Every structure is written in C-alpha cells, then in structure tokens.
Amino acid sequence: MKNSIKALLFDFDMTLVDSSRGITHCLNLLAAAEGLPSVTREEVLLTIGDPIPLGWEKLWGRFDPRWVDRYRENYRAEEIALIRPFPSTVPVLKALKGAGLRLGVVSNRGNARIAVEGAGLTWAFDFVLGLDEVDRPKPDADPLVKAMGRLGLGPAEVLYVGDTDIDMATALAASVRAVGMTTGNFDEEGLLSAGAWKVLDDLTGLCPLVGVADSSRVRD
Structure with missing residues (x-):
C-alpha cells in the first residue's frame, strides 16, 4: 500500500x-453584536466541518445570511490571524x-x-x-x-x-x-x-x- x-x-x-479558539472568539463577537447567546469552544467544535449555515443553525437554532456578511466584514481577518x-x-x-x-x-x-x-x-x-x-x-x-x-x-x-x-x-x-x-x-x-x-x-x-x-x- x-x-x-x-x-x-x-x-x-x-x-x-x-482554529477552534479563533472561531469561538470571533463567533462570540458576532453573538454580542447580534444579541445572540455566547458559545463555548466545545459547542463550536461540534460544528467545525459543517457549512456555515448548518453550523450556525446548530449553535443558535436559526441562521440569518446577514450574519455571514457581518462576520466576514468585521471578524474574519481576526479569526484567520488566530x-x-x-x-x-x-x-x-x-x-x-x-x-x-x-x-x-x-x-x-x-x-x-x-x-x-x-x-x-x-x-x-x-x-x-x-x-x-x-x-x-x-x-x-x-x-x-x-x-x-x-x-x-x-x-x-x-x-x-x-x-x-x-x-x-x-x-x-x-x-x-x-x-x-x-x-x-x-x-x-x-x-x-x-x-x-x-x-x-x-x-x-x-x-x-x-x-x-x-x-x-x-x-x-
């Protein structure tokens, strides 16, 4: 073989x-900005590998495409740096x-x-x-x-x-x-x-x- x-x-x-710590940190920045519950690293690990709509629906029970634009504009660079x-x-x-x-x-x-x-x-x-x-x-x-x-x-x-x-x-x-x-x-x-x-x-x-x-x- x-x-x-x-x-x-x-x-x-x-x-x-x-990437879990950076993703968790930046998702919590998004959550604070959108009035969503904060998430833990353990919860985020359960979603890593999912496409964003599915993963975020798991975390927050719903998905709003507007969140993606806000995340990419404000937090994606910080996530990648981490x-x-x-x-x-x-x-x-x-x-x-x-x-x-x-x-x-x-x-x-x-x-x-x-x-x-x-x-x-x-x-x-x-x-x-x-x-x-x-x-x-x-x-x-x-x-x-x-x-x-x-x-x-x-x-x-x-x-x-x-x-x-x-x-x-x-x-x-x-x-x-x-x-x-x-x-x-x-x-x-x-x-x-x-x-x-x-x-x-x-x-x-x-x-x-x-x-x-x-x-x-x-x-x-």
Missing part, C-alpha cells in the same frame, strides 16, 4: 491547524512533500485558500479546494472527486485525512481510504465507527503509514 499512495488530501480545520498549525503540521508536510507526494486541501470552508495562506501553509499544497469551488459540500463525494480529477489520480492512490465524521463519510462516498485524526471533536472509536481506515493522534503517524522517513528529522 505504501508505494501505491501518490497523494494525501487534507481537511483543514482541526486536522492541520487549531489560526495556529499543530506542532507536527509543518515537519510532516515537509517530509511528505520532500518524498515526492502530492498534497492538497479539501475543506468545507468558503475561500479556504485565504485561511491556508493565513496559516502560512500554501507552500505545501498543489491546490486548495474550498466550498466555493464545488457543487455539493462534504459529506458528498464531489469535493474529493474534483480533487482527484485535478491530480489525475484514482481512489486507490489517495488518502484523505480529516478529524470529523463528515470527513470519514466523504472519503467513503468517494471510495478513498480515510485517516481519522483525534485532534478535533472525535475520538478513535467515533472515527472508526464513521468509517476511518486508520486513526492517528498526531500527524507524525502519517509518515510511516506511507513509507516516508520520520518527520522528526525535518527541521524548519
């Missing part, structure tokens, strides 16, 4: 980066890229490239595919199918790495093996139940999985 994998596709939020890659993200991406593997981001974020740029990670990826570039969001197969089309690769040549049941369902729908990360809101049992092929606690586990030298040897 190791030699058959030619590309790894990644979810972004809570897979490569911790994104922090996980400690192993950069070494692992360097190791994978250095081994000749192709890498991409497949996210339910709109304009996902802006967030990837804000995290300082665009150097690693062949492309970033966000919500605005697909017909149907995850868990539909469409985002992964489009990503594989850009790579010119089939499902057996790709792994999809994500932290939610939505990511696992997306991979299953596209016939791609899913690697679940416990860095978000799901534990090993939850990810396996959702269809994960493998579950990891840290991105460093990807390297031996695809036959790449230990990423701890890679220095910034």
Whole structure:
C-alpha cells in the first residue's frame, strides 16, 4: 500500500491547524453584536466541518445570511490571524512533500485558500479546494472527486485525512481510504465507527503509514 499512495488530501480545520479558539472568539463577537447567546469552544467544535449555515443553525437554532456578511466584514481577518498549525503540521508536510507526494486541501470552508495562506501553509499544497469551488459540500463525494480529477489520480492512490465524521463519510462516498485524526471533536472509536481506515493522534503517524522517513528529522 505504501508505494501505491501518490497523494494525501487534507481537511483543514482541526486536522492541520487549531482554529477552534479563533472561531469561538470571533463567533462570540458576532453573538454580542447580534444579541445572540455566547458559545463555548466545545459547542463550536461540534460544528467545525459543517457549512456555515448548518453550523450556525446548530449553535443558535436559526441562521440569518446577514450574519455571514457581518462576520466576514468585521471578524474574519481576526479569526484567520488566530489560526495556529499543530506542532507536527509543518515537519510532516515537509517530509511528505520532500518524498515526492502530492498534497492538497479539501475543506468545507468558503475561500479556504485565504485561511491556508493565513496559516502560512500554501507552500505545501498543489491546490486548495474550498466550498466555493464545488457543487455539493462534504459529506458528498464531489469535493474529493474534483480533487482527484485535478491530480489525475484514482481512489486507490489517495488518502484523505480529516478529524470529523463528515470527513470519514466523504472519503467513503468517494471510495478513498480515510485517516481519522483525534485532534478535533472525535475520538478513535467515533472515527472508526464513521468509517476511518486508520486513526492517528498526531500527524507524525502519517509518515510511516506511507513509507516516508520520520518527520522528526525535518527541521524548519
């Protein structure tokens, strides 16, 4: 299997980066401005990976498109500035890229490239595919199918790495093996139940999985 994998596709939020604290902070700024109840990080984690209308409806019981405009205008830049890659993200991406593997981001974020740029990670990826570039969001197969089309690769040549049941369902729908990360809101049992092929606690586990030298040897 190791030699058959030619590309790894990644979810972004809570897979490569911790965005939960910035999102929680900025959602609470929006909530204060709109007279909505404040939210906790734990509540926000339950919505990360959802398209905004669905996630915000979960948080507040309704969704108003006007909130999106206000958030983007007033708080989005601050949210992106607070994104922090996980400690192993950069070494692992360097190791994978250095081994000749192709890498991409497949996210339910709109304009996902802006967030990837804000995290300082665009150097690693062949492309970033966000919500605005697909017909149907995850868990539909469409985002992964489009990503594989850009790579010119089939499902057996790709792994999809994500932290939610939505990511696992997306991979299953596209016939791609899913690697679940416990860095978000799901534990090993939850990810396996959702269809994960493998579950990891840290991105460093990807390297031996695809036959790449230990990423701890890679220095910034």
